[in-house]
Amino acid sequence: MNYIWGRIYRYLRRPHPQKGWKWIKRQYFKPDKTGQSMDKWILTDSVTGNQLKKMAWTPIVRHQQVKYNYSPFDADLKEYFNKRDRNKFDLNNVAYRQKLAKKQKCVCPMCGMSITDFEEGLETHHILPVVKGGTGTYKNLQLVHISCHIEYHRVFPAKGDVPTPSEIAKCHKGIKGKRLAGTL
Numbered sequence: 001m002n003y004i005w006g007r008i009y010r011y012l013r014r015p016h017p018q019k020g021w022k023w024i025k026r027q028y029f030k031p032d033k034t035g036q037s038m039d040k041w042i043l044t045d046s047v048t049g050n051q052l053k054k055m056a057w058t059p060i061v062r063h064q065q066v067k068y069n070y071s072p073f074d075a076d077l078k079e080y081f082n083k084r085d086r087n088k089f090d091l092n093n094v095a096y097r098q099k100l101a102k103k104q105k106c107v108c109p110m111c112g113m114s115i116t117d118f119e120e121g122l123e124t125h126h127i128l129p130v131v132k133g134g135t136g137t138y139k140n141l142q143l144v145h146i147s148c149h150i151e152y153h154r155v156f157p158a159k160g161d162v163p164t165p166s167e168i169a170k171c172h173k174g175i176k177g178k179r180l181a182g183t184l
């Protein structure tokens, strides 16, 4: 781990020899935009907002040696930082996803499973769809698995009738069943 961070540090430092580590940290490290972790210091491409997954998030597979000298890391880093035009990273996006994850106690409200354990990406669901006047307030948002979200809108298309709470509960039950059966 230290080896890799040493490489990252040197790589980031090279184009800004006069800047300190604090400045580099602010420039290149941002909070987890998926809200899957509360980590505030993830190596982030300021153009695309792409974030490097931390090694600690990846489960350790026993009997599989990590070859530190065979690493696509250098190539990745180059691709990350060779873009000149850097747009502003969408901090609102990070903030609301983290807040939602915390509010939901890191559980997907549709299937009841963890939103941190899955490889699967997450999407923000509007409880009352935007086309029905739903807003982007926290009260109207849920952070859900992509497959749960697809399944939900297969049952309740955003442009269709607004489902009742009991219809929603029934749909969630169906999603949970599929998740448990491994068919989602």
Ligand SMILES: [Zn+2]
Residues within 6 Å of the ligand: 108, 109, 110, 111, 112, 113, 144, 145, 148
């Ligand atoms: Zn889910």
Ligand SMILES: [Zn+2]
Residues within 6 Å of the ligand: 124, 125, 126, 149, 153
């Ligand atoms: Zn939705």
